[in-house]
Amino acid sequence: MMLEGGLARAKHRRRELAVIILVVIAAGAWLTLSRLEPITSLSVSSDGRYVISAHEDGALVLWDIDSQQRAKLADNANLYSAYFIPEGDVFLWQDQDEVVHVQRVDGEVVEEFKHFPTYGHVMSADRQHYLSSNQTWNIYHGHGDALRPVLRDSQSPSFTGTGQVLNLSMGGDFFVSGGSGSPGGELHDSPPVREEDDFRFSSSYGGVTLWDIDTLEPVAKLPGNSSKTYATVSPDG
Numbered sequence: 001m002m003l004e005g006g007l008a009r010a011k012h013r014r015r016e017l018a019v020i021i022l023v024v025i026a027a028g029a030w031l032t033l034s035r036l037e038p039i040t041s042l043s044v045s046s047d048g049r050y051v052i053s054a055h056e057d058g059a060l061v062l063w064d065i066d067s068q069q070r071a072k073l074a075d076n077a078n079l080y081s082a083y084f085i086p087e088g089d090v091f092l093w094q095d096q097d098e099v100v101h102v103q104r105v106d107g108e109v110v111e112e113f114k115h116f117p118t119y120g121h122v123m124s125a126d127r128q129h130y131l132s133s134n135q136t137w138n139i140y141h142g143h144g145d146a147l148r149p150v151l152r153d154s155q156s157p158s159f160t161g162t163g164q165v166l167n168l169s170m171g172g173d174f175f176v177s178g179g180s181g182s183p184g185g186e187l188h189d190s191p192p193v194r195e196e197d198d199f200r201f202s203s204s205y206g207g208v209t210l211w212d213i214d215t216l217e218p219v220a221k222l223p224g225n226s227s228k229t230y231a232t233v234s235p236d237g
Contacts, residue, residue: 036061040079041120045089046235050105052091054082060093062105080119086171086235087125094118100143102127115143122170129213131168131175137203139168139177141216150216151177152193153203167230172237173213180228181206183221192218 037056044051051063060077063070074095081094089105094115102111102123111127121132131150133139139151166179183205190204208222208231222231 041082043082043084045084046086052082052084054079078117081121083122085123085125092121092123113143120168122168124170133168149193151205153190153205166228169232171233174233175211175213176231176233177209178229178231179206182223182226183207183209187218
């Protein structure tokens, strides 16, 4: 009887240990999945239901606010490329092979195209306008054969002074560029597009500038800010 009781207790103890081990393994896996590196770019859908984020380690994560769930979509995302296109469930991101993906939250890929590594990009709701900033902090419209410079007035890649474009935002008939420094002079003082080998150590369109989406011309310089400035257009345009 004592022997049988001891064996029963031993079996019960082994089962307890097995359960504890499984719980620890499951908890460790959950913690591993739940850890995310700091966010480097983030965008919210117009209806407020979804968020797309890119992280320091290249993770691309889609967040469903209603269900409080998230899904890791990729681990090779360009850090600055997470962007929700207005008025829908379509977002932009670029992988580290320089392919831009136009993708729905259900996983459907609407469009893909090769593009230079972007340091921020936006697309209009009708997908007729695609704007992006490159490593020299200049702005371009379109992609592929339709690529054309909008602003080429900044410094060389090795210089980190004033004039950097740090973000783009689009709404209604306009888009806005935000960055470090402050826009200097009148609109006509410096052409938005210079020759590629005519870089300067500062830009006449640093800080915050408002642009017309159809003409791709600057509408207003918005002085008064200094250092790094983030600018956005309100959702109603």
